[in-house]
Amino acid sequence: MFLRIEKGSAVPISRQLAAQIEALVSAGNLAPGAKLPSVRELARQLAVNQNTVLRVYERLAREGLLDMRQGQGTFVAARPKGAALKGRRAKLAEELRQIARQGMALGLSPDELHELLSEVLAEPATQNHIAQIAAQQVAENPS
């Protein structure tokens, strides 16, 4: 699991870590049931206070994204709960809102913004990613 933190940013370290783990889970880079590094290990790897890492794991576990099993470690929840994903969706909507505002500020029309998004979606790298996620979903729900 590759995470990075930005020191001194206006975003607290715990929020930076939580957002990156959420992103890895929702992008499928961390599959359901996958084991995360221990609190100690991750704290050492990132040179971050163990209490900070523990708080992040606990919060994501409360939100249903992770599963902390006594004596075994921390895992991605088998089926991340709806609430956690809904939170991601709300965050994404906020990011899109900001992008839309930036686009307007650059003088782009709504049509031109739609066109830009379509271009990005059509790029080979994005297409590959979409195909990967679809394959994973088929593997998880074979029916």
Next chain:
Amino acid sequence: MSAAIEMHAVDKAFRRQRVLADMSLKVEQGQTFAFLGRNGAGKTTTIRMLLGLLQRDAGAISVLGIDPAEDPLAIRARTGYLAEDQEMYGWMRVDEIIRFVAPFYGTWDHDLALKYVREFELPLAQKIKTLSKGQTVRLGLVLALAHRPELVILDDPALGLDPVMRRQFNRDLITHLQGEGRTVFYSSHLLYEVEPVADVVAILDGGRVVRQTDTETLRRDVKQFVLSSSALAAVRDDLAMLDLQHANDEAAVTVENAGAATALLGREGLEHRVVDLNLDEIFAAYVSGTIDQASAAPPSLAAVGEEEG
């Protein structure tokens, strides 16, 4: 749980110059406590008083339940100390200084010292004066930790280390100090540098601790609001202001009660913009914030002239 360090209403002056005035702070056991202040704010003076190397003029100090003015040796036996820019005998080799320091401590663990030397990749047979800055700090840590102290006091340990070595130092601190449940009192002049490792930060300014809390609370409480001068006039009595700047008829005000300020501005229906601050900006607001008393009127010609000059 009793506090590892407690200072209450401590005063200290050198001749006429007052360094600490009514200073209080509290460090719980097992905490990593970052002690922040600008250069010359009194950090090293505080540390020297905690170790009983300097006497206070007034107030009370307790370190591991002991008053350093009464029994400094009992404190030093249970404390590891890494001084700022620690001077060591440059002609000694690494193994020689370890053997030299060991007899000062009744609880010295030589195997532990050698284990740290291996983990820190220190060359035992090398002369101290030929070590790099990073290696010297690590050797200082070996000497500060090998007697298994309950409390470790580090005086600006990252000073003079490059970013790679700083990260490595933080990692050492997390593995060998936090991982083993020791209390760490860590002084620095860089808030963003201590953020990843600190449980609590205390900001020292004007001879006393102006704020003691964790960095997330600090970031939540200290924010900048940009609003019209007239809107500011309506609410300013309820703002805990750290810094205020005027430009044209707008005001940028940094407060330490952002939650209350947001609620108030919302209730009053006053238009405003909230700016999240990074830790450097928050630190600066506490230690060098100024309240600009300019009126709400548009800038005069003189003020414009000043800006250009």
